[in-house]
Amino acid sequence: MTQTPLRSPIRWVPSLYFVQGLQFFVVMLIAGLMFKNMGVPNDQIARWTGALGLAWAFKPLWSPFLELARSKKLIVVAMQFTGAVGLGLMAVALQLPMWFAASIAVLFLLAYASATHDIACDGLYMASLDAKQQAAYAGWQGAFFNASKFLTLGGLLVLAGYLERTVGVMNAWSVIFVLLAVLLALLASYNAWALPGTLNTEHADLTASGIWRTLREVIADFLQKPGIWMAILFIVLFRFAEGQVQTIGPLFLKEARESGGLGLSTEQIGGVYGTVGTAAFLVGSILGGYFTSWLGLKRAMPVLIVAMAVPNVTFYYLAATMPEDVFHIGLAVGIEMFGYGFGFVGMILYIMQAVAPGKFQTAHYALGSGVMQLGFIFSKTISGDIQLAMGYQDFFLWTIVCGVPALLLLLFVRIPARGEAQSPVATPQQEGAGAQAAAGR
Numbered sequence: 001m002t003q004t005p006l007r008s009p010i011r012w013v014p015s016l017y018f019v020q021g022l023q024f025f026v027v028m029l030i031a032g033l034m035f036k037n038m039g040v041p042n043d044q045i046a047r048w049t050g051a052l053g054l055a056w057a058f059k060p061l062w063s064p065f066l067e068l069a070r071s072k073k074l075i076v077v078a079m080q081f082t083g084a085v086g087l088g089l090m091a092v093a094l095q096l097p098m099w100f101a102a103s104i105a106v107l108f109l110l111a112y113a114s115a116t117h118d119i120a121c122d123g124l125y126m127a128s129l130d131a132k133q134q135a136a137y138a139g140w141q142g143a144f145f146n147a148s149k150f151l152t153l154g155g156l157l158v159l160a161g162y163l164e165r166t167v168g169v170m171n172a173w174s175v176i177f178v179l180l181a182v183l184l185a186l187l188a189s190y191n192a193w194a195l196p197g198t199l200n201t202e203h204a205d206l207t208a209s210g211i212w213r214t215l216r217e218v219i220a221d222f223l224q225k226p227g228i229w230m231a232i233l234f235i236v237l238f239r240f241a242e243g244q245v246q247t248i249g250p251l252f253l254k255e256a257r258e259s260g261g262l263g264l265s266t267e268q269i270g271g272v273y274g275t276v277g278t279a280a281f282l283v284g285s286i287l288g289g290y291f292t293s294w295l296g297l298k299r300a301m302p303v304l305i306v307a308m309a310v311p312n313v314t315f316y317y318l319a320a321t322m323p324e325d326v327f328h329i330g331l332a333v334g335i336e337m338f339g340y341g342f343g344f345v346g347m348i349l350y351i352m353q354a355v356a357p358g359k360f361q362t363a364h365y366a367l368g369s370g371v372m373q374l375g376f377i378f379s380k381t382i383s384g385d386i387q388l389a390m391g392y393q394d395f396f397l398w399t400i401v402c403g404v405p406a407l408l409l410l411l412f413v414r415i416p417a418r419g420e421a422q423s424p425v426a427t428p429q430q431e432g433a434g435a436q437a438a439a440g441r
Contacts, residue, residue, distance in 0.1 A: 012194040013137045014144040019187050021148030023083050023114035036254050046384030050377045055111035057373035060366040063119040064211045072124040073197035079117035080188035086110040087181035091174040128196040154274020161266030218363045234413045236375035241402035243379030245311050248387050260392045272330045280334040284341030297349050298415040304346030309403040310339025316396035
């Protein structure tokens with residue numbers, strides 16, 4: 001069997017994680033703003049985008065079965081081309097009479113292809129690089145994951161706003177998805193050449209029945225961990241306010257002023273989130289990681305939870321004062337995203353250090369991440385109904401209250417202190433990688 005020549009990771013890590021972020025942000029961020037421009041109510045946007053997010057919550061359940069394919073590169077490239085086809089189908093779906101149902105169906109395809117890509121993508125990264133290289137390229141990984149956010153929320157959203165005025169909303173977004181499809185197809189072609197490994201599969205010595213038995217053992221062991229149900233409750237409550245405000249916040253910026261929103265244009269939202277918002281999130285994530293490394297997770301966690309409330313307070317301030325100048329709003333969004341990035345590091349490291357240790361450390365980290373995503377999706381799904389019932393200002397006040405239970409629960413959950421004997425969960429290099437994961441996901 002002919003192996004692909006070894007190439008420097010700098011030739012494939014950036015393109016690999018740029019694609020991972022591109023697919024994720026199209027489904028979880030761009031779709032909601034697109035639907036808002038098309039007049040879809042907030043409750044429907046929240047429910048359907050929440051349902052789409054279940055792909056990332058449930059991916060640990062089928063991730064072991066991907067081991068049956070001995071080439072992770074094959075899965076990565078196949079899912080990237082599937083994503084390119086899906087983006088092309090989105091352009092077509094928006095031209096159909098039943099455009100909303102058709103686009104939701106295509107977004108489900110994109111979501112599950114993207115979630116499957118994530119599994120193989122991270123597996124390829126870990127299998128191809130040793131521990132030292134993994135730490136060395138973690139910064140590139142996070143940077144290019146978020147570079148895709150800059151492209152989608154910045155450049156493409158600004159372009160969409162311009163096209164909406166010239167060719168209409170539906171045609172504008174069809175053009176955007178055609179451009180995204182071409183870009184993803186080109187990146188998939190490049191990755192088929194650049195990624196380590198081969199495009200053919202080898203004979204697998206694993207069996208589906210054996211993997212299923214192991215999966216059941218992994219889940220049973222996870223549920224038998226001491227204090228696991230309190231840990232699950234803490235994980236869900238940690239993200240309960242976040243899922244609501246991160247869903248409704250951008251819609252509030254877009255909402256017309258007579259309906260209680262700030263009335264920003266698509267270009268203005270793209271400019272604010274794609275520049276100052278993305279930069280502030282990255283800086284917050286990096287500083288949050290260093291802060292936690294300095295104090296230790298147990299001592300840092302109260303501050304990290306308070307930081308997670310910064311977006312809620314910021315949007316309440318915007319809803320109460322209703323500023324009109326974009327500079328004022330952009331500064332507030334920068335503060336919001338900085339707090340979000342700073343605080344979210346806490347949950348990544350909590351799962352690493354308090355939930356994952358044990359016999360199945362990697363698998364339990366995946367399960368903990370799945371629980372985290374489920375908590376986010378639950379709050380995201382109900383956010384639209386709550387906002388429509390309360391109005392924007394009272395809704396953002398409600399999200400501030402939703403952050404209090406996680407802070408109170410710190411009295412009851414176990415967080416390992418620095419130096420406490422435990423399974424080797426997070427080395428300093430892995431903590432840095434955790435901060436990068438927070439910056440991306």
